[in-house]
Amino acid sequence: MLGHTTLTRLWAPWRVRRGPRAVGKMLAAFALVEEGSARTMRWAAEACPDQQGKILYLRHASDERRHAAMFVKRAAELDVAVSLTEADAVDLYGDLGEIGFLAFVTLAEARGLAEFRAYERAVQRVGDSRSAAVFAALYADEARHERYAWERLVALVGSARRARLHVLGAALGETRRALRRQGAALGDALYRLTMGLLYWLVVPLCAWLLRRARGAPKLGWEPPP
């Protein structure tokens, strides 16, 4: 957790120094993350058996959706469009169970708050006070989310010590997921390289043979094969 936040603190000033469009793209990416979180929370609200949990997750989802909308609007002002339908979400409640889920939420909200503070300072330094204000507007929500998740986690596991162990477990799980994501990204890059080579070395001959075999494309109505 510390490593990730430290990296963000180092990386944030460089990321925003590339100009308003780079900031816009960054905000658009945050919008997708927030929208993804909103979906995750909605699924949790749907699945959670007790009323209080449903309410907490529903309110959290509502906050995340509002955050996403704020990022979208600021990104648009910086000339970057984003469609929230592209957001990606994971059913963490279903995958981890409620205790694992709450441990993850506690961890993610604490990390989110630290990262948003780093980005707020970075955009403030380049004179983008409106983007800075968007980040600052989220602090209260992030802190509240971290607080409720922690309190509910403690209530479910019985003690703060046990809850801390679960949060540590969530941090390890998150590290594993991050490694898997990086592995997938590497695999994707290798796949693209291989397919690119295949496309330019093998496909031309196949295309030539295919065109010879098929002739001119048929137009108009045809009987079914």
Place this chain on the structure above:
Amino acid sequence: MTAVLGVSAYSHEAAAALVVDGVVVAAIAEERLSRVKNDASLPVRAMRACLALGEIAAGDLDEIVFFEDPFRKLEHVLVRAIGGFPRTGTLFARSLASQLGEKIWVLDALAAALEVPRGRVTFGSHHQSHAASAFFTSGEARAAILTVDGVGEDVCTAIWLGEGTSLRCLAEQRHPCSLGLLYAAFTAHAGFAINEGEQKLMGLAAYGTPRFRDELSRVAWLESGALVLDGDVFDHFRDPDRAFGPRFEARFGPARRANERLRVGEPGFARFADLAATIQAFTEDTMMAFAREAKARTGADVLCLAGGVALNAVANARLGAIFERVFVHPAAGDAGAALGAALFRCPPKQPQAAFSATLGRRADETTAWDLARALGLEVSRTDDAALAIARALEHGELVAVVDGRSEWGPRALGHRSLLAPAGPVSVRERLHRAVKEREPFRPFAPAAGASVAAARFDGVSPSLARFMTGVARARDPHDPALGAVVHVDGTARLQLVEDDASLLARVLALVPGGVVLNTSLNAAGEPLCESALDAIAFFQDRPIDALVIGDVIVRRPGAVS
């Protein structure tokens, strides 16, 4: 008993539908349950929901039918990617990854998800599934069927003859001559997302004149009742999300970026409105040509339509000039093909006169009551929900309605609807800006009973208006009772409410004028609400005045009823 589960997935609308002995028991789009608009993933939630509604275990299913042929699809994608060299560089890697990564394994994935033997999972073909969805729910004994969409396997348009329990394909048009892809190119060029923005383009068309017809006729034209496209202009090969190439922009002007403003009267609006009017007029003419061809080949009096293009309500309304009746399946897009796939394997023994689109889940009133109370909202019960809604509408309020099982298809038909008075233009503005947050040029639709519809509208086709798949023309476009629901060209996508026992019909009987504004219970980019929790969340986030779920009425604390 024969129980068949139809499934569509990995297209742009995943769905599941359960048919038992030819009777449609349940049908749900995955997006309603996952809350992800146009969710294309394997519809595990929808499949489980259908089985729960039918009270059938997966092991008791006779067959699970996937809506298209994944192997023929792979073959077509490969041939297209190779044949289009050197323009298909990006598409090659991307589409092979998606085909080989998940699509080709879909039958195994379905068997694994439902824990049934792989041998019970079969597949149909894309247009056959569309055709079955339209014909077997139309209640007709004999009909011509037109299936028109982007591309399914390698077919874009097909003409079928439906008779009794049989379906026969008579002719088809193959890729790349696709009306759906042509419309998609103009949709993307106007800055809207393909498979989502087509309805926006149709709404925009009413503001323009088709002044680009000559330009368009050089790249897209009709020949012997079939569509021909100049493939170099439409760039489906390079990027399916963009669908137009540099030559398209050279001919029709630069594309609009998604975040560029598009407001009536502002610079740029007129050009995109004219382009929208051009492609809309061309689409209508092409659909007329297809319909004439279908009539000539079948001699049928009735036309059934399905496929994404069949959601073009303005074009559908013109087809009544060729056929006595036109029926469009309420879920005409790929979601509907899930139901078609099941119906093709297990068709109704007799034509079923009244197909009901309420095939989804029921919202739980107890959950609504408990959730709303826990959230600090004002909750009460009523013994006459229709009267409560009508009174609220009389006071100019916006009322969210959740009534019984949810609707199948993209249109809210009174079961997951947002109702408002149809008269005041200010209501439309409030809905646009504060609730739906969508483009202000888009129209809202009216709902009315048969007698009011006949008195206030011309050209009402009952078979189309039942599921809001056609448009009618207001007799007086300046009718003050219809100020919020008549589009700028005087048309409206009217819903004809025929079931007198339904909540919406009872509301219509009580409101002055007998007509209400009926729009879907969702915001921009969201699927329609399905559950009580969805509706409560929507109510919590949007400035609407009341939410009615069954006999439960939810209001904000301190709000005056």
